[in-house]
Amino acid sequence: MTVSRPLNYGRHLVEDDDIQAVVSVLKGDLITQGPTVERFERAISDYVGAKHAIAVSSATAGLHIACIAAGLEPGKKGITSPLTFVASANAMRYCGAAVKLVDIDAETLNISFKELQLSLEDDPEISVVMPVHFAGLPADMQKIRKISGDRIVIEDASHALGARYECGSPVGCGKYSDMCVFSFHPVKPITTGEGGVVTTNDDDLAHKLRLFRTHGIERDPQYLDPDEAFEGDDRLPWYYEQQHLGFNYRLTDIQAALGLSQLAKLDRFIETRKNIARQYDEAFSALPFIKANQTSEAFRRRSGHHLYTVNIALEKIGLTRLEIVKKLYQFKIGTQIHYIPIYRQPYYKELSPFSVLDFPVTESYYQSCLSIPIFQDLQDQEVRHVIESLKKIISV
Known part of the structure; x- marks a missing residue:
């Protein structure tokens, strides 16, 4: 089986009506600081069930101003997962705050509730808790909210627009957090090019x-x-x-127009991603050297399905991860590593005495993880191509 186009791990889907929505704004009177941003914010608020949505130029910008609004400053501390993009921790550092990391849960790949609880009990100076909904699967926010007490909770939901908590409520509704940040980068389920939004039910935080x-x-x-x-x-x-x-950190009306058009398709996009995940899950369950992550029926039902990650038994198949990546590239299949853990980044190594020994679950995942293609217009035959290619490469 061959494919006619490169299959990246993620990519945007912009359709004709999305283009027309942008053209309409371009032909109008205001292409920035106009009414389309407010319309987009209202649409996001309605979708997730939050009182306020504040559109911003990126999710990083959203995390930054959320940390400022939360009162993070020099002398204070925030805590997050090591398995995330650097923006999660960086937003705290932009405020001059110290960053603490705790290990992840092996099943969910989200921040470990038990490790988080121990850290919060051990360090009362932590004032902000930032769980990350890895790959689109929401963390156990009900438990996190309970143990966080009166600390500010900021959800990094960059992967999780359209996902739902265990109770069934939409991520971003504000039921378990003070603020929630989403991303509209092109590899996410909907895009504004670059862009993000912060949702909250708190009038004072929204004003800030x-x-x-x-x-x-x-x-x-x-x-x-x-x-x-x-x-x-x-x-x-x-x-x-x-x-x-x-x-x-403003979003333009041009971007908001694209976001509005895309938001109307979000449920369809996520359903497509769920179908891709089901095909992968079924295929990989029969392969002894590939372990797909977050595969329980409950997880799949609730997830936003931003990423599809697997772990490969590299030692057993006698290949390095780089060799697998190169072989997949020959089949026009692009992959990525999500993520190089925060504690491995030179900046954070110099900043804090982090050790890989402090994060055994994260480190175990990182050493053999791989993200494979999942996006809105990935066709069934292309999914089969990814599956068959991996089988050929990993067969022992």
């Missing part, structure tokens, strides 16, 4: 997030100096105040 998104500038009359903002009863239309040190 909007300020930090736009240079720390306030325009709402109720928060302005009345002696400066008014002449008599007339509000000066040009007046604004920079009340905080914020950032230019």
Whole structure:
């Protein structure tokens, strides 16, 4: 079996109606700081069931301003998973806070509830808890919320738009966290090119997030100096105040138009990804040297299916991971490693005395993991091509 195109581990699907939605904004009066961003925010809020959605230029930007709104600063600490993209930990460091890491659970690949509980009990200085919903599978947020007490909980749900908690509620609804951050990078189930959003049910946090998104500038009359903002009863239309040190983290209306169009397809996209995962699960369950992750029926039902990861018994098949990656590339199959753990990054090695021995589950996963193609328009014959190619390469 051959394929006509390269199969990356993930890719966007932009259709004609998505293009027309963007063209419509491009032909309009406002391509940024216009009404389309607000429409997109309302649509996200409605989809996840949250009171507020604050669109930003990337999920990294969202995590950053969420950490600022949570009060992270020098002398404070945040805690997260080592199995994540560097942005999760970096957002805390941008605020000058210290970063703590705890090992993952072998079955879910999310932060270990038991290890997190021990760390929180051992270190009362931790003020922010940031669980990561790895590959789209939500962490056990009910337990995390309970043990976090009055600490601020920020969900890094960059992988998990459209996923659901064990109770059935949508990720991002605010039931178990103070803020939740999603990503719209092109490899995610829906895209705005680059972009992200923070959801919250807290009015005060939402106000802060909007300020930090736009240079720390306030325009709402109720928060302005009345002696400066008014002449008599007339509000000066040009007046604004920079009340905080914020950032230019805005999403454009061009991007929001694409996001709105894509959001209408999210359920279809996730169903397609679920079907791909089912095909992989069935095929790999019969192969002794490949272990697919997060395969329980309950996990598959709740996941956003951003990634499909496997672990390969490299020593038993006599191949290195690099050799497998190269062989798959010859079959036009692209792969990736998700992720090089945070504690292995030079910056964090210098910053903290992390040791691989402190993270045995993460390290075991990392040494043999591989992400294989899963995306919205991956066809059944292409899925079979990935399966058959892996069988050929790994057969012993």
